[in-house]
Amino acid sequence: MKKVSSVPTFRRNTLHDVARLAGVSYQTVSRVINHHPYVSDETRERVEKAIIELNYRPNRAAQSLAGAKSRTLAMLTFGLNNYGPAQMMIHSEHASRQAGYDLIFANVNDAKLETLRTAIHYARYRDVDGLLVITPIIGMHEEELVTLSGDIPLMLIGTGLNVNAASVVVDQYAGTRQVTRHLIELGHTQICEISGPLTWYDALERHESWLVTMQAAGLTPGISIEGNWTAESGYLAVRQLIKQGAKFTALVMGNDQMALGAIRALHEYGRRVPEDVSVVGFDDIPEASFFLPPLTTVRQDFDTLGRRGIESLIQRIHQPHIDPKQHVIAPQLIQRNSTAAPPK
Amino acid sequence: MKKVSSVPTFRRNTLHDVARLAGVSYQTVSRVINHHPYVSDETRERVEKAIIELNYRPNRAAQSLAGAKSRTLAMLTFGLNNYGPAQMMIHSEHASRQAGYDLIFANVNDAKLETLRTAIHYARYRDVDGLLVITPIIGMHEEELVTLSGDIPLMLIGTGLNVNAASVVVDQYAGTRQVTRHLIELGHTQICEISGPLTWYDALERHESWLVTMQAAGLTPGISIEGNWTAESGYLAVRQLIKQGAKFTALVMGNDQMALGAIRALHEYGRRVPEDVSVVGFDDIPEASFFLPPLTTVRQDFDTLGRRGIESLIQRIHQPHIDPKQHVIAPQLIQRNSTAAPPK
DNA sequence: AATAATTATGTGAACGTTCACAGTAACTAT
DNA sequence: ATAGTTACTGTGAACGTTCACATAATTATT
Numbered sequence: 001m002k003k004v005s006s007v008p009t010f011r012r013n014t015l016h017d018v019a020r021l022a023g024v025s026y027q028t029v030s031r032v033i034n035h036h037p038y039v040s041d042e043t044r045e046r047v048e049k050a051i052i053e054l055n056y057r058p059n060r061a062a063q064s065l066a067g068a069k070s071r072t073l074a075m076l077t078f079g080l081n082n083y084g085p086a087q088m089m090i091h092s093e094h095a096s097r098q099a100g101y102d103l104i105f106a107n108v109n110d111a112k113l114e115t116l117r118t119a120i121h122y123a124r125y126r127d128v129d130g131l132l133v134i135t136p137i138i139g140m141h142e143e144e145l146v147t148l149s150g151d152i153p154l155m156l157i158g159t160g161l162n163v164n165a166a167s168v169v170v171d172q173y174a175g176t177r178q179v180t181r182h183l184i185e186l187g188h189t190q191i192c193e194i195s196g197p198l199t200w201y202d203a204l205e206r207h208e209s210w211l212v213t214m215q216a217a218g219l220t221p222g223i224s225i226e227g228n229w230t231a232e233s234g235y236l237a238v239r240q241l242i243k244q245g246a247k248f249t250a251l252v253m254g255n256d257q258m259a260l261g262a263i264r265a266l267h268e269y270g271r272r273v274p275e276d277v278s279v280v281g282f283d284d285i286p287e288a289s290f291f292l293p294p295l296t297t298v299r300q301d302f303d304t305l306g307r308r309g310i311e312s313l314i315q316r317i318h319q320p321h322i323d324p325k326q327h328v329i330a331p332q333l334i335q336r337n338s339t340a341a342p343p344k
Numbered sequence: 345m346k347k348v349s350s351v352p353t354f355r356r357n358t359l360h361d362v363a364r365l366a367g368v369s370y371q372t373v374s375r376v377i378n379h380h381p382y383v384s385d386e387t388r389e390r391v392e393k394a395i396i397e398l399n400y401r402p403n404r405a406a407q408s409l410a411g412a413k414s415r416t417l418a419m420l421t422f423g424l425n426n427y428g429p430a431q432m433m434i435h436s437e438h439a440s441r442q443a444g445y446d447l448i449f450a451n452v453n454d455a456k457l458e459t460l461r462t463a464i465h466y467a468r469y470r471d472v473d474g475l476l477v478i479t480p481i482i483g484m485h486e487e488e489l490v491t492l493s494g495d496i497p498l499m500l501i502g503t504g505l506n507v508n509a510a511s512v513v514v515d516q517y518a519g520t521r522q523v524t525r526h527l528i529e530l531g532h533t534q535i536c537e538i539s540g541p542l543t544w545y546d547a548l549e550r551h552e553s554w555l556v557t558m559q560a561a562g563l564t565p566g567i568s569i570e571g572n573w574t575a576e577s578g579y580l581a582v583r584q585l586i587k588q589g590a591k592f593t594a595l596v597m598g599n600d601q602m603a604l605g606a607i608r609a610l611h612e613y614g615r616r617v618p619e620d621v622s623v624v625g626f627d628d629i630p631e632a633s634f635f636l637p638p639l640t641t642v643r644q645d646f647d648t649l650g651r652r653g654i655e656s657l658i659q660r661i662h663q664p665h666i667d668p669k670q671h672v673i674a675p676q677l678i679q680r681n682s683t684a685a686p687p688k
Numbered sequence: 689a690a691t692a693a694t695t696a697t698g699t700g701a702a703c704g705t706t707c708a709c710a711g712t713a714a715c716t717a718t
Numbered sequence: 719a720t721a722g723t724t725a726c727t728g729t730g731a732a733c734g735t736t737c738a739c740a741t742a743a744t745t746a747t748t
Contacts, residue, residue: 062704406734
């Protein structure tokens with residue numbers, strides 16, 4: 001004899017069930033759900049009671065099919081392996097759910113137009129109400145994204161400053177300016193930089209900011225080497241710097257991981273941080289304060305970035321006619337012990 | 345005069361459009377999409393051509409509403425701030441999409457039954473085909489989850505060993521056994537442990553494994569302190585250990601971040617790693633090889649964990665009658681330079 | 689050769705919701 | 719009193735798909 005499943009079959013309650021219990025029509029229930037005006041207080045209360053009693057929740061598929069909002073947002077992510085994008089995603093999910101929206105993800109592995117086109121097309125068929133795209137690298141076809149998304153409200157996160165689209169970004173210039181000035185004020189004049197990959201907005205903007213800040217202070221920028229965000233690339237770059245006999249008393253690193261690699265390389269060559277060389281990072285990952293020594297860095301508030309992105313997107317959904325605006329978030333210098341005055 | 349939007353309205357192609365172009369009924373198109381038998385090769389080809397020409401993609405909402413599979417999986421995550429859960433999520437997303445499923449996320453902030461009930465209820469209304477739940481902590485009500493999920497195939501990730509449900513886990517016992525034996529073989533006899541929070545399976549199993557391995561080698565386990573996965577907790581715990589005069593030549597840390605904190609604490613007290621004290625971590629985060637010194641640790645393959653989770657879930661969807669099975673993934677000892685023979 | 693089984697295609701209904709419209713009752717202004 | 723609003727509620731159709739069933743064409747079986 002076959003074993004019969006004892007799992008109770010899930011009976012979905014519908015508008016009609018609620019309507020029956022409340023003694024109204026299904027349409028009235030729909031109105032209550034969607035906060036329409038023109039429902040009497042008395043009726044609303046009765047319906048709300050029935051909704052709670054039946055533990056009713058609207059079927060998203062039906063809502064979506066009936067031409068209403070799908071209450072779903074799509075997020076296209078790029079570079080999820082990196083701390084920044086991953087953090088943005090986590091915080092976006094949170095903000096999204098809090099606002100009553102579902103969030104579906106699609107991670108994009110390259111920035112080819114065709115890949116993006118497919119991803120957006122997919123989102124359209126999903127009937128999403130809005131689109132959040134993490135565009136950290138240059139050449140992610142921002143203009144085409146705007147075109148492709150068509151009538152779906154679009155929001156970019158972590159894109160370049162002054163990109164002409166609705167977006168939320170951190171002011172990388174300001175971050176690097178602060179940290180570079182900090183080094184200059186300590187008395188450093190020989191400052192090298194190991195940047196992130198210059199195909200990334202963040203890296204390019206930090207690099208430019210470092211150059212500009214140095215020049216504004218009347219200093220000659222030291223050597224700059226391009227890394228790839230990993231600790232290893234920071235390690236290798238600093239070794240290279242030392243091998244080729246570069247003179248420096250401070251290093252501006254592309255991010256915290258690269259700073260970690262730099263510290264290790266310096267250690268191997270017997271250069272103490274911060275006594276011989278000052279090192280600064282970027283991001284303020286949770287571990288940064290436990291490096292040897294604790295790292296001076298720039299905090300990017302990914303929490304705010306993700307949350308603001310979602311909030312602005314939802315606002316755009318409700319008020320599509322307001323002109324796209326770029327929200328700029330200020331980063332914050334975090335002084336710890338990896339920076340000090342240069343040796344005499 | 346009102347400005348007219350120049351955005352071309354997105355005209356969704358439907359089954360009927362494809363049917364018209366191919367000269368068949370909509371039902372036949374549906375059959376082709378769903379790989380039903382009983383479609384002649386000639387017809388199938390014609391329909392497939394029409395699908396490509398119109399760039400047709402089925403509307404998920406309609407499919408879902410019509411009672412078919414939704415081709416959507418839901419993932420309930422817990423502790424996304426931690427490296428492990430975040431990695432699992434990223435890799436699950438990837439595997440999921442590769443298999444043609446959408447993945448929606450819901451992060452759960454506590455393990456209360458009520459919270460879980462809400463999350464699952466939500467997934468049910470979403471008509472998901474399967475449910476993937478990250479259950480890293482003890483008391484996440486695994487049995488209730490099985491009940492609550494009812495007829496929706498359920499898969500747990502990162503839960504306890506020997507939990508009686510379909511699941512994918514890493515063998516934490518084996519990991520800690522390897523790393524502890526490694527220390528013992530180097531000659532250490534005084535080994536302390538700073539564990540992760542013992543409400544987590546991973547932490548508890550590693551703790552037990554450390555105890556058992558020590559005893560099996562005829563050694564008395566040193567002091568054990570409970571931390572909370574953060575570098576800070578590792579730092580504080582080691583300071584406490586030193587202050588209370590504990591004798592140890594090796595430390596088994598709950599994870600890599602905690603190991604980082606431990607190294608810093610030891611450094612502050614002038615104890616060298618590994619000459620005076622050996623330190624081991626767990627996870628093998630990307631930065632681990634750039635710690636000072638590079639960290640000996642245990643690699644957990646989160647890639648495989650996430651991918652296997654999705655694959656097994658999809659398999660369960662297709663073959664629901666196969667008994668739930670626990671997949672165990674072996675971790676791997678990674679020897680670097682934070683371990684050495686104890687001082688004489 | 690007739691019947692049954694298999695293959696191939698089509699038709700109507702249903703899923704659970706919103707939209708457009710049609711009412712009715714109550715209140716306001718003439 | 720009468721028409722004109724305004725507030726509230728209800729009815730039928732539609733969204734794009736799959737399911738259950740019906741039918742037509744072909745092949746297998748007796």
